[in-house]
Amino acid sequence: MINVKIDSRKIEKGDTFVALRGATVDGHSFVNKAIENGAIKVVVEEDVDCNVEKLIVKDTNKWLTDYVSENYANEVNKMDILGVTGTNGKTTTAYLTYQILNKLGRKTAYIGTIGFYVPGEEVVELPNTTPNILDLYELLLTAKNKKCEAVIMEVSSHALHQERVKGIEYKVAAFTNLTQDHLDYHKTMDNYLDAKLLLLKRLKGKMIVNVDDKYADKWLEKYKDCVTLGKSGKDYKINKYSDTEKGTLLDINVENKKYEVETNLRSSFNVYNYLTALAFAHLVGYKVEDIIGVTKDVYPPKGRCEQIRVGKGEAVIDYAHTPDAVEKIIDAFVGTVHGKVITLIGCGGDRDPKKRPIMGNIAVTKSDYVVFTSDNPRTEDPQKIMDDILAGVDKDNYEVVLDRRKAIVKALDMIKDDDVVLLLGKGHEDYQILGHEKVHFDDAEEVRNYLKSHK
DSSP: OOSSSSSOOOOOHOEEEEEEEEEBBEEEEHHHHHHTTTEEEEEESSSSSSEEEEEEEEEEHHHHHHHHHHHHHHHHSSEEEEEESSSSSSSHHHHHHHHHHTTOOOOOEEETTTTTTTTTTTOBBOOOSSOOOOHHHHHHHHHTTTTOSEEEEEEOHHHTTTTTTTTTTTEEEOOOOOOOOOHHHSSHHHHHHHHHGGGGGGGEEEEEEEETSSSSHHHHOOOOOEEEEEESSSEEEHHHHESSSSEEEEEEEEETTEEEEEEEESSSHHHHHHHHHHHHHHHTTOHHHHHHHHHHGGOOOOTEEEEEEETTEEEEEEEOOOOOOOOOOHHHHHHOOOOOOOEEOOTTTTTTTHHHHHHHHHHHHHEEEEEEOOOBBTTTTTHHHHHHHTOOOSSEEEEEOHHHHHHHHHHHHHHTTTTTTEEOOOOTOOOOTTTTTEEOOOHHHHHHHHHHTTT
8 A cells, every 4th residue: 555665575566665774674785675576766874786766865764754644644544543552551441442433333443462453354463562654554544445434543652752653643542541661761750751742742632531640640731632530530430340240330420420331341450441442432422321332242352351260260361561550450359359369470571670570579469379480581581580570579479480381380270269360461462582583372372271181
């Protein structure tokens, strides 16, 4: 659809090749390959010997960002584009919104951590929560060509800071919360917040703000057209909630009118995720009663509080990989299960090391027992990561099993009546990154394999 490419392997006859400089790969090395594959023009930062039209610019990434946004923004903005940002809850909120809008009859696409979804089509996996600008616009154009009227997308702080969403106009956006994460990139929480706030430059309508988060005031100060949500919310207010056998019963107020709704989602943080999704649907024109009417058919995404029965207990797979998310999910189950809460957790390599001891401390303090293991070690030594985690641990209710497969078996072996094992950190991921290699690994699959071998 877009006749510009940054991957020489994807070049088709007549395309323009843009040579980007990446962290490990320099696109200038692939100029000749792009030409062999049919490129009739190249955009580069340095003079290269070639027999096609050549444009030399100071910054090829900026050129690409400007070109794509200037030429295709008008087309994609004909759809209602909705954006959700925050540290935790983006995926569940966006996926719930995707389901609700489609069930209400508005064909809607989803772009985010768990892939690119269009109703009736195969799911496309994505490398990032918010893809690079070229891939993002390709997905948006695909959604439009497939007759989607709306797109709900997760908007990461990296994407905002790197202008991957330039040109996109959000009809409605939401802020879920802000807690420690990505400080390997942003360095400080202030920088992290500032990156999130860049979303407001792209917003043309209402901003949904979780006012129970300590950073809420920053959003309210910066943008005049906000609606508020939470226990202190004026527009979407949480009165109370309680657990049911399959989810949560909510008592809420929307525009001062009281509603009761039962969801298929467990735990307190999903109360906020659901209410944010309800607010999205309401703000694009649907009645609260109609939204509640389809809620019985709406479920959390894979790897988000995903529950699997194990004997007389259960395993819960969740993507929680920040201090706040880990604390909230452990708290949610400590308060509701009759047995013990056993937590399996690790931390990713080549990512913010400052959160590791914090997460270690939360795990042993909140859980009855902890199995520390590897997450995605990437290029770091797993033992070094573990040493960082254990630096925050001052209790002895844990053990270390670096091999994640063996660790899962160890944790599941501990289950007695009414116990829950929380398998945290990887959620929907079906791989583990060891060095630079992705190897197949799926926490939910490991639980099912365990059940087959322990009948």
